[in-house]
Amino acid sequence: MTDLSHPIFARLYPRLDAGCAKAGGDACRAELLAGASGRVVEVGAGYGANFPHYPPEVTEVVAVEPEPRLRAKAAHAARSAPVPVTVRPGLAEDLDLDDASFDVAVASLVLCSVRDPIRALAELRRVLKPGGELRYYEHVRGDTPGKVRFQRYADLLWPFFAAGCHVTRPTGEWIAGSGFTVRGERRFEFPEPSRANPASPHVLGTAVRD
Template sequence: MFQELSRRCFAAAYDAINGPAERAGLRERRRSLLAQAAGVTIEIGAGTGLNLPYYPAAVTRLVLVEPDPHMRRRLRAHAERLGRTTEILDARAERLPFPDSVFDTAVVTFALCSVPQEQSALAEIARVLRPGGELLFLEHVRSTDPKVAAKQDKRPFPYPLIGCHPNRATLDAIEASPLTVESVLHGEVPKVPRVESPMIVGSARRPVPTA
């Protein structure tokens, strides 16, 4: 009961919590990253839809996957307000309900920190991308500062409550997946606690098989 109430409250407060970071430059990071999306596109862990305004016209079909019902309700309302045609699904990153090689672009933003099995999620993303398809990622990651990393490892409140693991070495996980990293920039999420400020933004691609 407590966890259910926590998820409901987190979904209700999510946009307000992220507001300072978005206004301080994070929304421009989203805009720049998502400008690269094209064709049939899937976003994993779409949350309340903070990325929705930034998908370009080059995206011909947009599928949004979000397992939390409270987030999903707000996501659907956000898409309706924007007049954006989307397909919104209840599914988990580790088991995407799609055949192989159907998407041109996949998007994850601040989602790989909360999936139960990060490597399985990345393998699924690679599976549903067509050969040559691209993953666009924006994630907070484990700090290179040992003192900050030690605090991340302790997962202080409220991170366990919301299922977030701010200490994940997500770039290493992407590099160990079937995807090939093509670009990555390191930075910091503005206006957030140090334990979640280290950030990466970049792209990876599913390799095209050689003859």
């Protein structure tokens, strides 16, 4: 079973993300993918917001998306992408892809939502070639006790309104502990430092498969 149906989220997310794009989200996506090359797997590709940012050195993108409505939008976006993109169903935790077959794996705003992020990271590691890159752009657990406390409360309800998304995950630390060496990473608040937004702490980086 590779479909995860979230019809309301699927309708709202592209509109919400369009606002984020203008506030700097597009620049983050461009930074995420700058310098990527070769075969790429993108998990939880959503409606394809990353597709316009793939550089010409990317020869192929296999985009996996389990939500059927978002997948249809991604397939539409793939038609005008600057590089060849194939969209298919699937879960990050159980990729129907060969071992060591990709140069780059991309996870953007998705490890907050997958049911088992550690297993997803193991799968991303499996399908990457040795020395391959994991490019990630995720919102994560905050840095201060006050923020983390607020996020814990928010996480009691947040997943119900945001299709299983959690705001307390220490994703950067999980990546570093999953057989990757972090080559570069920056932590920042997005769209702006905000006490009222439990999803404001972000991390954007590249880690290399050991």
